[in-house]
Amino acid sequence: MARTKNVKLIRTIGLTINFGLTLAAIVGLYLEGVSWFAFGFWAVAAYFCMLTHETFYHRYFSHKSFKTGRKTQFVMGLLAELAPVRGPVFWAALHRDHHRYTDKERDPHSPSSGIWNSYMGWVYQEENIAHNYKNCADLTRYPELLVIDRLFWLPMVLSFIAIYWLGAYLATAAPALGTSGFQLLVWGGFLRVLYVVHIFAMLNLLSHLSVILPKYKQGYRNFDSPDSSRNLWWLAIFGAGVGWHNNHHRYGVYATSKVMWWEIDTTAWVIYLLEKMGLIWAVKWPPPKHIEEAKAERKRQKELRQLQRRARKNNVKDEIEAPLGGSNKEAA
Numbered sequence: 001m002a003r004t005k006n007v008k009l010i011r012t013i014g015l016t017i018n019f020g021l022t023l024a025a026i027v028g029l030y031l032e033g034v035s036w037f038a039f040g041f042w043a044v045a046a047y048f049c050m051l052t053h054e055t056f057y058h059r060y061f062s063h064k065s066f067k068t069g070r071k072t073q074f075v076m077g078l079l080a081e082l083a084p085v086r087g088p089v090f091w092a093a094l095h096r097d098h099h100r101y102t103d104k105e106r107d108p109h110s111p112s113s114g115i116w117n118s119y120m121g122w123v124y125q126e127e128n129i130a131h132n133y134k135n136c137a138d139l140t141r142y143p144e145l146l147v148i149d150r151l152f153w154l155p156m157v158l159s160f161i162a163i164y165w166l167g168a169y170l171a172t173a174a175p176a177l178g179t180s181g182f183q184l185l186v187w188g189g190f191l192r193v194l195y196v197v198h199i200f201a202m203l204n205l206l207s208h209l210s211v212i213l214p215k216y217k218q219g220y221r222n223f224d225s226p227d228s229s230r231n232l233w234w235l236a237i238f239g240a241g242v243g244w245h246n247n248h249h250r251y252g253v254y255a256t257s258k259v260m261w262w263e264i265d266t267t268a269w270v271i272y273l274l275e276k277m278g279l280i281w282a283v284k285w286p287p288p289k290h291i292e293e294a295k296a297e298r299k300r301q302k303e304l305r306q307l308q309r310r311a312r313k314n315n316v317k318d319e320i321e322a323p324l325g326g327s328n329k330e331a332a
């Protein structure tokens with residue numbers, strides 16, 4: 001009974017964050033519009049939250065790409081909750097399942113369970129909300145993490161109050177900025193949270209879409225990983241490195257998702273900085289062989305493409321399989 005009540009409550013909070021904030025943002029944009037200050041505040045705040053999510057929720061809590069102290073770990077959890085996609089333990093539990101069962105039935109947000117479920121619906125499913133956290137014993141042994149996991153909405157709400165106050169103060173102290181309490185709340189609060197929520201939602205859906213659409217060829221694969229993951233450059237730019245998803249699926253434990261020189265991963269920069277500051281240690285940077293493996297795979301793909309082109313040119317319908325990661329065939 002208590003469990004059902006809890007699931008209902010968490011689902012309501014989640015729906016309020018996603019749909020309530022969307023509605024509030026639309027109304028707020030209509031009523032308050034935008035100012036350069038509010039837009040700049042949003043850009044900085046949204047990217048900051050994207051970085052905290054990717055650095056702490058993903059590479060630390062989920063994959064343990066580095067080590068840190070107990071106090072720093074707690075602060076990391078709180079910072080990432082400024083734009084919550086639920087709490088750090090929940091996020092890690094579900095994400096570890098995603099890596100363990102990628103593209104399979106138990107993958108919590110595989111596109112094969114439906115577009116909506118992959119995009120956002122998975123957060124509201126009872127079996128996910130009431131996850132037993134058995135795959136997160138390394139995190140559940142810290143009671144303070146379980147407290148902030150349950151109160152995942154609180155840092156966000158407190159930040160909303162602080163941002164509203166800041167906007168209201170600036171409206172009188174610096175009217176030339178053209179902002180107000182509500183305008184800054186809409187941009188620096190609501191739209192900041194929605195940015196992070198939708199970046200991860202797009203990642204879940206678009207980087208694995210080929211599992212249901214074999215002809216889907218957005219992005220590329222550096223590794224012949226046994227799953228449908230693809231690298232999407234634009235998602236990597238806007239999502240602080242999350243878009244290098246095929247790289248990440250091949251070597252999820254590394255502190256960087258970057259492999260090729262053009263793959264920018266700003267989260268790795270943050271991790272590097274934190275390491276230099278002595279706040280984290282034992283960072284798992286990739287060995288050079290990891291790049292050699294990607295180069296070999298890219299070379300293989302190039303040769304296969306040339307073979308396919310030549311076959312088409314000669315009108316030869318031979319048995320060259322689509323080898324470029326469009327489906328799970330390679331995993332079979």
Ligand SMILES: [Zn+2]
Nearest residue numbers: 098208229245
């Ligand atoms: Zn994935």
Ligand SMILES: [Zn+2]
Nearest residue numbers: 062095248252
């Ligand atoms: Zn991961």
